[in-house]
Amino acid sequence: xxxxxxxxxxxxxxxxxxxxxxxxxxxxxxxxxxxxxxxxxxxxxxxxxxxxxxxxxxxxxxxxxxxxxxxxxxxxxxxxxxxxxxxxxxxxxxxxxxxxxxxxxxxxxxxxxxxxxxxxxxxxxxxxxxxxxxxxxxxxxxxxxxxxxxxxxxxxxxxxxxxxxxxxxxxxxxxxxxxxxxxxxxxxxxxxxxxxxxxxxxxxxxxxxxxxxxxxxxxxxxxxxxxxxxxxxxxxxxxxxxxxxxxxxxxxx
Amino acid sequence: xxxxxxxxxxxxxxxxxxxxxxxxxxxxxxxxxxxxxxxxxxxxxxxxxxxxxxxxxxxxxxxxxxxxxxxxxxxxxxxxxxxxxxxxxxxxxxxxxxxxxxxxxxxxxxxxxxxxxxxxxxxxxxxxxxxxxxxxxxxxxxxxxxxxxxxxxxxxxxxxxxxxxxxxxxxxxxxxxxxxxxxxxxxxxxxxxxxxxxxxxxxxxxxxxxxxxxxxxxxxxxxxxxxxxxxxxxxxxxxxxxxxxxxxxxxxxxxxxxxxxxxxxxxxxxxxxxxxxxxxxxxxxxxxxxxxxxxxxxxxxxxxxxxxxxxxxxxxxxxxxxxxxxxxxxxxxxxxxxxxxxxxxxxxxxxxxxxxxxxxxxxxxxxxxxxxxxxxx
Numbered sequence: 001x002x003x004x005x006x007x008x009x010x011x012x013x014x015x016x017x018x019x020x021x022x023x024x025x026x027x028x029x030x031x032x033x034x035x036x037x038x039x040x041x042x043x044x045x046x047x048x049x050x051x052x053x054x055x056x057x058x059x060x061x062x063x064x065x066x067x068x069x070x071x072x073x074x075x076x077x078x079x080x081x082x083x084x085x086x087x088x089x090x091x092x093x094x095x096x097x098x099x100x101x102x103x104x105x106x107x108x109x110x111x112x113x114x115x116x117x118x119x120x121x122x123x124x125x126x127x128x129x130x131x132x133x134x135x136x137x138x139x140x141x142x143x144x145x146x147x148x149x150x151x152x153x154x155x156x157x158x159x160x161x162x163x164x165x166x167x168x169x170x171x172x173x174x175x176x177x178x179x180x181x182x183x184x185x186x187x188x189x190x191x192x193x194x195x196x197x198x199x200x201x202x203x204x205x206x207x208x209x210x211x212x213x214x215x216x217x218x219x220x221x222x223x224x225x226x227x228x229x230x231x232x233x234x235x236x237x238x239x240x241x242x243x244x245x246x247x248x249x250x251x252x253x
Numbered sequence: 254x255x256x257x258x259x260x261x262x263x264x265x266x267x268x269x270x271x272x273x274x275x276x277x278x279x280x281x282x283x284x285x286x287x288x289x290x291x292x293x294x295x296x297x298x299x300x301x302x303x304x305x306x307x308x309x310x311x312x313x314x315x316x317x318x319x320x321x322x323x324x325x326x327x328x329x330x331x332x333x334x335x336x337x338x339x340x341x342x343x344x345x346x347x348x349x350x351x352x353x354x355x356x357x358x359x360x361x362x363x364x365x366x367x368x369x370x371x372x373x374x375x376x377x378x379x380x381x382x383x384x385x386x387x388x389x390x391x392x393x394x395x396x397x398x399x400x401x402x403x404x405x406x407x408x409x410x411x412x413x414x415x416x417x418x419x420x421x422x423x424x425x426x427x428x429x430x431x432x433x434x435x436x437x438x439x440x441x442x443x444x445x446x447x448x449x450x451x452x453x454x455x456x457x458x459x460x461x462x463x464x465x466x467x468x469x470x471x472x473x474x475x476x477x478x479x480x481x482x483x484x485x486x487x488x489x490x491x492x493x494x495x496x497x498x499x500x501x502x503x504x505x506x507x508x509x510x511x512x513x514x515x516x517x518x519x520x521x522x523x524x525x526x527x528x529x530x531x532x533x534x535x536x537x538x539x540x541x542x543x544x545x546x547x548x549x550x551x552x553x554x555x556x557x558x559x560x561x562x563x564x565x566x567x568x569x570x571x572x573x574x575x576x577x578x579x580x581x582x583x584x585x586x587x588x589x590x591x592x593x594x595x596x597x598x599x600x601x602x603x604x605x606x607x608x609x610x611x612x613x614x615x616x617x618x619x620x621x622x623x624x625x626x627x628x629x630x
Contacts, residue, residue: 006357006359009354009359009360010354010355013350013351013354013360014351017343017347017351021340021342021343024342025342089338089339089340090338090355091315092315092333092338093315093338093352093355093356094313094314094315094329094331094355094356095355247316247317248316248317250310250315250316251266251267251316252267
């Protein structure tokens with residue numbers, strides 16, 4: 001077995017273990033993974049189709065795709081940031097330490113994967129068709145994974161020394177949910193503020209999920225490659241910074 | 254061939270919790286160079302804070318040196334601080350699978366080791382209980398059983414042998430001896446000089462983060478034993494003292510044939526514990542207690558004096574306990590001493606590990622080693 005295969009094997013074992021641990025001793029278990037996105041879906045659908053109609057077609061599918069992608073992003077960033085503390089026991093083993101934030105982000109991706117069939121069911125009920133373009137979803141997921149792990153590894157490194165980092169990030173993620181076009185269309189943003197969405201990689205990733213799921217075509221590959229490249233660069237930066245400092249984590253925790 | 258090489262290693266810890274706070278640091282290790290050959294067993298001895306645990310952590314690669322380099326060759330496993338690598342909500346079995354995989358086994362290999370891990374640990378049904386229900390002894394049993402069942406070439410063990418009970422620790426030592434035959438490299442830290450003498454080919458004595466002496470187990474443990482028990486050294490205070498201090502120890506001395514002990518007490522020799530005291534406030538009457546413990550913490554002796562009545566505050570006196578013969582087997586022992594109110598209502602002064610001494614010689618499985626001879630007819 002090659003070293004890489006062994007690493008993936010170990011990673012899968014740890015992710016499954018984290019996921020089981022998260023819902024251990026809870027009666028509903030992993031069904032809780034659906035509660036937060038579905039309540040958000042219900043509230044936002046009511047508000048933005050009945051109270052203040054936004055005039056977006058197929059709103060539940062539009063909204064739910066945005067919510068589950070954003071939830072993974074947001075939960076992944078937080079759990080990666082706190083992972084050196086939460087998965088402290090892994091740092092006491094002779095393994096590659098970068099596995100710690102990736103295990104956190106990957107176990108959060110399970111929520112996304114579990115919710116995905118529900119999203120497809122909504123799409124079919126709403127009269128949509130499942131196109132071949134859906135095969136592009138894993139590609140978008142890989143890009144999002146790189147983005148979240150990269151940012152998470154950077155924040156995790158800072159969090160070990162300065163515990164305010166988590167609090168600051170929580171504030172920015174709460175803002176980010178409204179600044180990112182999760183429950184509205186990017187073109188509903190006034191001209192002068194569009195740059196906020198243009199510069200936001202999550203805005204592009206959510207748009208890409210929507211294009212392949214709702215419109216059934218591939219996203220603009222040139223634009224997507226820029227986001228993919230940027231996410232890869234952030235992941236590489238996170239890897240380097242985390243790698244540089246993680247050798248001292250055990251001494252600081 | 255070298256299996257572990259420490260090359261001028263230094264490890265610095267930051268003391269302050271605030272970023273940019275006082276630049277206060279502590280060097281846990283400084284300029285440590287040590288090579289362990291493949292198949293060799295090296296013991297680390299030294300007082301608490303001498304750098305033994307830090308050296309093992311660096312050897313295992315869970316933290317990196319501030320200066321110098323640590324090179325290792327081969328698959329490693331270790332038993333370091335208790336349960337650091339385990340999850341309290343998961344069962345012994347689940348933790349054993351994860352820990353084996355973290356040491357480099359595949360999932361199938363890890364599962365195939367479970368029966369031997371369960372058996373060696375002696376945990377029986379508790380193997381399937383969550384770790385939050387474990388005692389520290391059970392933690393060590395699990396950690397040790399995993400570490401020796403993952404086919405490592407190098408074993409790093411920190412004090413683990415002293416925590417379990419006598420049956421388990423002797424089983425561990427037997428196992429380690431069989432691993433030595435099979436060519437496993439080992440780096441062990443222990444306070445139990447008898448275990449060190451039994452297992453190690455070479456011993457390094459750490460002091461203040463550097464090697465003070467390195468050499469044959471008998472020489473180094475002997476020198477260490479004598480240095481640790483300097484006659485007339487001040488009594489340890491702070492962490493090892495408690496009590497209301499109405500009466501205090503001034504000095505505790507260990508005497509044997511030829512006067513004050515230099516840390517080594519030959520088997521069968523007499524031992525006198527001489528305790529000088531001072532009454533700071535008037536007390537009605539007091540009793541003195543002396544207990545002796547072996548390296549695993551087992552109490553070998555615990556006796557109390559008849560009542561002593563001080564006449565006034567400020568009075569000083571001496572109480573001696575004379576033991577004609579100790580009859581304990583080889584090993585490292587420590588002595589606790591206490592002054593109590595006659596009815597045990599108050600502890601005036603208690604000194605934990607006030608004095609240490611080393612009895613050279615082979616340890617039997619039981620604690621006693623009286624003069625004896627065998628006769629066959």
